[in-house]
Amino acid sequence: MIVYNFGSINIDHVYRVSHFVRPGETMTSDAYQQVLGGKGANQSIALARANCEVKHVGCIDESDVRLLKILEQSEVDTSLICQGNTPTGHAIIQVNNEAENAIVLFAGANHQLSVDHIENVLSKASANDWVLLQNETNHIELIVRRAKHYGLRVAFNPAPMAVDVVKPLVEHVDLLIVNEVEAMDLCGVESVDLAQQQLQSSYPDLKTILTLGRQGVRHIHQNNVIEVPAFKVDAIDTTAAGDTFIGFCLAGLQSSLTIEQVLRQACAASALCVTQVGASSAIPTLSQVRTFMEQMNHDT
Numbered sequence: 001m002i003v004y005n006f007g008s009i010n011i012d013h014v015y016r017v018s019h020f021v022r023p024g025e026t027m028t029s030d031a032y033q034q035v036l037g038g039k040g041a042n043q044s045i046a047l048a049r050a051n052c053e054v055k056h057v058g059c060i061d062e063s064d065v066r067l068l069k070i071l072e073q074s075e076v077d078t079s080l081i082c083q084g085n086t087p088t089g090h091a092i093i094q095v096n097n098e099a100e101n102a103i104v105l106f107a108g109a110n111h112q113l114s115v116d117h118i119e120n121v122l123s124k125a126s127a128n129d130w131v132l133l134q135n136e137t138n139h140i141e142l143i144v145r146r147a148k149h150y151g152l153r154v155a156f157n158p159a160p161m162a163v164d165v166v167k168p169l170v171e172h173v174d175l176l177i178v179n180e181v182e183a184m185d186l187c188g189v190e191s192v193d194l195a196q197q198q199l200q201s202s203y204p205d206l207k208t209i210l211t212l213g214r215q216g217v218r219h220i221h222q223n224n225v226i227e228v229p230a231f232k233v234d235a236i237d238t239t240a241a242g243d244t245f246i247g248f249c250l251a252g253l254q255s256s257l258t259i260e261q262v263l264r265q266a267c268a269a270s271a272l273c274v275t276q277v278g279a280s281s282a283i284p285t286l287s288q289v290r291t292f293m294e295q296m297n298h299d300t
Contacts, residue, residue, distance in 0.1 A: 001254050002129045003047055003054045004121060004152075006143050007040015008110040008136035009067060009081070011090040012279050014239070020094050020102045029094075036070045037091055037279040038110070039134040039159060042240045045074045046247020046269070047132075049285045052254060055080050057121050058137065059109040061088040070280065080121055086112050089136070099235040099274065105160070111138040118143055127151045132250060135159055135166065144169050157246055161185050170203055175253075177209045177246050196220060209249060209263075211242060217267060219259050228263040231271035231296060240279040245270040248289070268293045 015029035040058055047054040055077040060067055062083040071078050089108040095101050118139055122131070131147040133140060135158045147154050155175040158166040161182045170176060170186070176199075178186065183195035192212065199208050200220060208220040216229040248269040252262035269289045276282035284292070 001053070002125070003052060003132050003250060004057055004080075004125055004129060005040055005044045005047065005054055005132040006057045006113065006118070006137055007043060007132065007134055008038035008089055008107075009036070009041045009056075009058045009060050009071075010038030010105070010110070011035075011064070011067070011088055012037030012093055012239075013090065014093045014095060014278065016277075017094050017096055019096055033278060035278050035281055036067055037093075037240070038089060039136055039157070039243050040110075041067075041071065042243035042280050042283065043132060043134070043157070043247045044071065044076045045280045046240075046244045046283050047251050048074045048076045048247075049283055050248045050251035050269070050289075051286050052247075052251035053077070055121075057081070057113070057117075059084060059086070059112040061086060061109055064088045074280075074283075080117075082112070082114075082117060084109060084112055093239060095237050095239065095277075099238050101237070101239050105136070107136065110136055113138050115139065115142065119146060122146050122150050122152065125150060125152055129153070130155055130250065130254075132246075133157070135162060140165060141169060144172050148172050155246075155250055157242075158182060158186070159242075163188075170206065173206065175207045175209065175250075176203075177211070177249070179211045179242065180213070183208075183210055196225075211245060217245070217263050219263060226259050226263065228260060228267055230267055233271045233275050235274040237277045237282065238274050240282055241270045241274045243279075244273040244283050247283070248286075265289060265293065268296070 014033040016031040044056045059082045086109040089110040092104040153174045156173045157177040187195040187198040210218040219226040249266035272284040
């Protein structure tokens with residue numbers, strides 16, 4: 001099984017700040033890092049570090065080929081990444097003292113996927129392969145519809161949420177992965193429970209993974225709900241926590257683990273991630289996650 005991840009590749013500019021900058025305010029940062037980021041790249045690295053075969057499909061500026069080496073060091077297949085003359089996508093990220101972040105994105109080359117390239121990739125995939133999507137690249141609708149045409153399974157993490165783009169595609173998705181805010185926005189309601197009820201009633205065949213931050217995660221399919229609590233750790237930086245969870249979760253679903261075990265392992269990976277500064281650099285390996293889980297079980 002291969003995961004074809006049609007995802008963003010960004011250069012992240014990360015600033016440590018005491019608080020998020022306010023309108024009209026000029027402030028100095030306590031620290032600065034420039035690292036590989038983008039939800040797509042982060043999720044590909046998480047998949048690879050969870051021992052899942054992943055081929056990343058995306059675009060970068062030809063002057064930024066160093067980014068490919070970082071992906072390759074984590075054993076992500078980069079052969080389907082195009083290089084052109086459009087600036088590589090980037091993000092300006094503020095991380096405050098509470099480990100929360102505020103992010104400004106520039107799409108750049110992430111919106112340069114061509115129809116021909118998409119068709120060429122999907123036509124060569126096998127029936128048991130997965131397509132993973134976020135909402136940071138172009139041609140999302142086309143990718144979903146062509147993936148289903150070829151009998152592929154689709155996992156969709158629609159972030160950043162754009163309801164008018166996402167809602168028409170949900171019925172064509174096999175696995176929807178959303179946080180509580182995204183779920184409420186998608187359903188047009190003001191509580192997580194109402195969002196869950198609407199997803200269950202409107203899309204009875206859809207499998208949904210609903211992440212709830214410090215409250216843990218729910219797996220929802222028809223009337224069956226499996227809930228797993230989050231691990232308690234001292235968070236330093238939450239930047240790639242969600243992407244880490246998604247990568248480990250999708251990788252785990254291809255293993256012999258139960259749904260509950262998959263969710264618990266993905267939560268452990270996310271917990272480990274937030275104890276480190278950075279995005280892709282903070283994503284743990286499967287071995288590290290298992291060691292962490294053993295330690296947590298021993299402590300309890």
